[in-house]
Amino acid sequence: MGNLRSVAKALEHVAPHVPVEVTGDPERVRAAQRVVFPGQGAMPDCMRELDQRRLRPAVLEAARSKPFLGLCIGLQMLFEESEEGPARGLGLLGGSVRRFPEARMFARDGQRLKVPHMGWNQVYRSGSHPLWAGIPDGSRFYFVHSYYVEAHDSALGAAASRYGLEFTCAVARDNLFAVQFHPEKSAGAGLALLSNFVHWNP
Amino acid sequence: MGLAKRIIPCLDVNAGRVVKGVNFVGLRDAGDPVEIARRYDEQGADEVTFLDITASSDGRGLLIPIIEAVSSQVFIPLTVGGGVREVGDVRRLLNAGADKVSINTSAVLNPGLVADAAQRFGSQCIVVAIDAKRADTPSGWGVFTHGGRNATGLDAVAWAERCAALGAGELLLTSMDRDGTKAGFDLDLTRAVADAVGVPVIASGGVGELQHLSDGILQGHADAVLAASIFHYGEFTVRQAKDFMAARGIEVRL
Numbered sequence: 001m002g003n004l005r006s007v008a009k010a011l012e013h014v015a016p017h018v019p020v021e022v023t024g025d026p027e028r029v030r031a032a033q034r035v036v037f038p039g040q041g042a043m044p045d046c047m048r049e050l051d052q053r054r055l056r057p058a059v060l061e062a063a064r065s066k067p068f069l070g071l072c073i074g075l076q077m078l079f080e081e082s083e084e085g086p087a088r089g090l091g092l093l094g095g096s097v098r099r100f101p102e103a104r105m106f107a108r109d110g111q112r113l114k115v116p117h118m119g120w121n122q123v124y125r126s127g128s129h130p131l132w133a134g135i136p137d138g139s140r141f142y143f144v145h146s147y148y149v150e151a152h153d154s155a156l157g158a159a160a161s162r163y164g165l166e167f168t169c170a171v172a173r174d175n176l177f178a179v180q181f182h183p184e185k186s187a188g189a190g191l192a193l194l195s196n197f198v199h200w201n202p
Numbered sequence: 203m204g205l206a207k208r209i210i211p212c213l214d215v216n217a218g219r220v221v222k223g224v225n226f227v228g229l230r231d232a233g234d235p236v237e238i239a240r241r242y243d244e245q246g247a248d249e250v251t252f253l254d255i256t257a258s259s260d261g262r263g264l265l266i267p268i269i270e271a272v273s274s275q276v277f278i279p280l281t282v283g284g285g286v287r288e289v290g291d292v293r294r295l296l297n298a299g300a301d302k303v304s305i306n307t308s309a310v311l312n313p314g315l316v317a318d319a320a321q322r323f324g325s326q327c328i329v330v331a332i333d334a335k336r337a338d339t340p341s342g343w344g345v346f347t348h349g350g351r352n353a354t355g356l357d358a359v360a361w362a363e364r365c366a367a368l369g370a371g372e373l374l375l376t377s378m379d380r381d382g383t384k385a386g387f388d389l390d391l392t393r394a395v396a397d398a399v400g401v402p403v404i405a406s407g408g409v410g411e412l413q414h415l416s417d418g419i420l421q422g423h424a425d426a427v428l429a430a431s432i433f434h435y436g437e438f439t440v441r442q443a444k445d446f447m448a449a450r451g452i453e454v455r456l
Contacts, residue, residue, distance in 0.1 A: 003327075005299055009274045041324030102400075107204070114402045114425055116326050116371050120206045120248055120455040140206060140455045142248075142279060144301075144326040144371070162204050185279045185301060187243060 273299025320369025384410025
């Protein structure tokens with residue numbers, strides 16, 4: 001389900017003394033103090049994989065009870081449904097996952113915007129949050145995705161980005177934080193966010 | 203403000219060492235892959251691309267430990283290509299820490315590989331590399347393999363559209379007429395392909411000065427520009443390239 005290795009390596013880099021484990025075992029997820037929930041590829045495939053490994057209850061439990069960081073598809077899976085396929089998401093957050101609409105994918109100068117949205121875009125936060133500590137507002141993070149989340153409750157939004165339209169690129173609620181971009185591939189800004197997560201005590 | 207145009211240094215790897223040729227012959231040694239990738243990260247490179255140019259002979263397996271080492275120490279996207287023949291090769295490179303895998307000759311020989319790989323791993327990690335050269339085809343550019351020696355009979359623009367339809371998330375477009383010449387990108391080729399497809403296009407082949415990079419974006423309509431020798435031999439830093447592009451109104455990550 002995507003590049004778990006890169007996420008683990010980035011976490012080891014920012015927290016050399018914290019044991020990091022890549023696992024598909026529900027019991028290990030239950031035992032963890034913090035959970036990072038990545039995912040790459042197609043959201044319906046990731047949901048199927050999650051259920052094949054019987055991870056759904058453990059992931060839901062973690063997302064409700066301990067520091068939890070969703071990355072990319074890991075953000076999308078928290079929602080109810082996706083235009084990418086018929087599989088339902090975890091439904092932890094109200095809203096859906098939409099594809100960038102071709103009709104609106106034009107820059108201000110009229111040039112066509114490519115999908116996937118691939119590269120470094122600016123992230124503007126909606127308010128303060130411990131995970132943004134030390135990261136200037138408007139910093140660039142690395143994105144690669146064709147779908148974005150649309151939350152029913154706008155208060156969930158922790159940051160937004162602009163690509164043809166403004167879209168939510170980070171959500172936060174209690175012990176849960178999830179981002180559309182890849183902090184593990186976002187150089188200094190991304191490593192700072194991961195370091196903040198490792199030290200976060202919500 | 204929005205998405206930045208990307209600068210991507212390319213490292214050609216031969217038996218574990220970085221090299222860069224002139225029209226793919228007469229290779230010169232330019233050093234250790236991990237050190238070079240780290241230096242580029244520090245300079246602000248937006249991604250790094252590794253191309254294994256020894257894919258068909260000895261030393262091929264040496265790329266995997268390089269990718270593992272680089273991805274453990276450099277936290278920007280890594281694209282890896284060269285000798286990717288089957289879905290298993292894609293999986294091995296992704297597992298080693300590659301974020302994107304670039305498929306070239308095998309995409310031409312077996313377009314189903316692009317569709318299979320995109321289906322399994324997601325379009326976002328599948329790049330098709332197109333080596334194009336002036337030829338008697340509808341667009342005026344044909345697709346070539348084996349370092350530009352073998353004509354495939356495919357039209358470059360039509361092939362680019364087909365790759366995007368097959369599920370490629372990005373195209374790496376190299377002008378074989380310009381590669382290694384330092385005469386600048388083939389801007390007409392770049393624009394023809396970039397305007398034809400809905401996925402990002404990386405311009406490659408021929409960069410000799412900073413003006414060529416901004417030309418690739420502004421005139422070639424590329425989403426990203428790739429260069430090797432101007433960065434490897436210390437002629438320019440990535441940071442200098444970005445400052446140059448920013449001064450011409452191109453949005454970059456500084």
